[in-house]
Amino acid sequence: MPSYKLYYFEGRGLGEASRQLFALADVSFEDVRLTMEKFMELKSTLPYGQMPVLEVDGVQIPQSVAIARFLAKKFGFAGKTEVEQAIVDGICDQWKDFYAEIRPYCYGKFGICPPGWEDLEKAKTEVLIPARDKFFGFLKNLLNKNKSGFLVEGGVTYADLFIVDNMTSLVGWFSGYFEGHPEIEAYYKRVQDIPKLKAWLTKRPNTPF
Ligand SMILES: N[C@@H](CCC(=O)N[C@@H](CS)C(=O)NCC(=O)O)C(=O)O
Known part of the structure; x- marks a missing residue:
């Protein structure tokens, strides 16, 4: 080893x-x-x-x-076939795009507001919520496509881990983060309920x- x-x-x-x-x-x-x-x-x-x-x-x-x-x-934990692995890589890339999109809100929470985004409520309404709704739509489509309960059929992958850990930060900052998205909240809990995790x-x- x-x-x-x-x-x-x-x-x-x-x-x-x-x-x-x-x-x-x-x-x-x-x-x-x-x-x-x-x-x-x-x-x-x-x-x-x-x-x-x-x-x-x-x-x-x-x-x-x-x-x-x-x-x-x-x-x-990378996907069970080569095609599934490519899909998982794409999910993680999509999450990175989301992560970049919500920077004005997150950086404000880190205490390093980008210029023009000092008002965190404005960053929440104008940046975080629309980006969240778009990203959650993608996650719902993926979850509905398979029966595993995770983003791909082959079970939990590293993409689930990045996404769910990031959700922990976001829901800690904004308690209404899952409001209107019960399937995503259930997915969030399902990943965290994996016994070893x-x-x-x-x-x-x-x-x-
Ligand atoms: N694209 C890099 C970004 C890494 C990154 O931004 N690291 C930050 C911590 S999250 C860091 O090392 N910051 C200290 C610095 O840049 O001096 C990755 O995904 O690993």
Whole structure:
């Protein structure tokens, strides 16, 4: 078994889906959580100066989605066929587009408002809610296409993990996040109820994002 070391900040952010893949697969890893001060010391040694970074037997892999996809393929959470894997990759890309679209709202919540978006209520109504409704429509179509309860027929994948973890941040900031979307709320709970994931969620540090 290779030795795995995952570097990220204390929060969930872009590192959490990979931590969850280790938990789902019951594979041990070193969960390195850096303070900003420690990160700044290491920054110049990281491939793109950012985290997450996964070290596999000392070799560094950057970029959150590449890391999660690598682990998901190894552990069986990337889709069951090549076609399904491509669909899962596309779902994750679509989620990244959504993540970019809602930046004015999320960055406000991180305390780094982009210029012109200082009013968080305005960012919620004009950016988050329309983007959410569009994205939830895509998720509903995917959920209705199969009977697994997840986004593809072959069961839970790394795309479910990114999407559901991001929902945890959003519903923490905006309690009405699932209002009018009971199927999506049920999906959110279904993913978190997977026994090994539930065990991880219970023991991990509790952070707002
Ligand atoms: N596209 C990259 C983005 C990585 C990223 O933005 N990382 C942030 C934390 S979420 C970071 O390292 N920020 C510190 C910095 O850029 O100095 C990914 O998905 O991994």
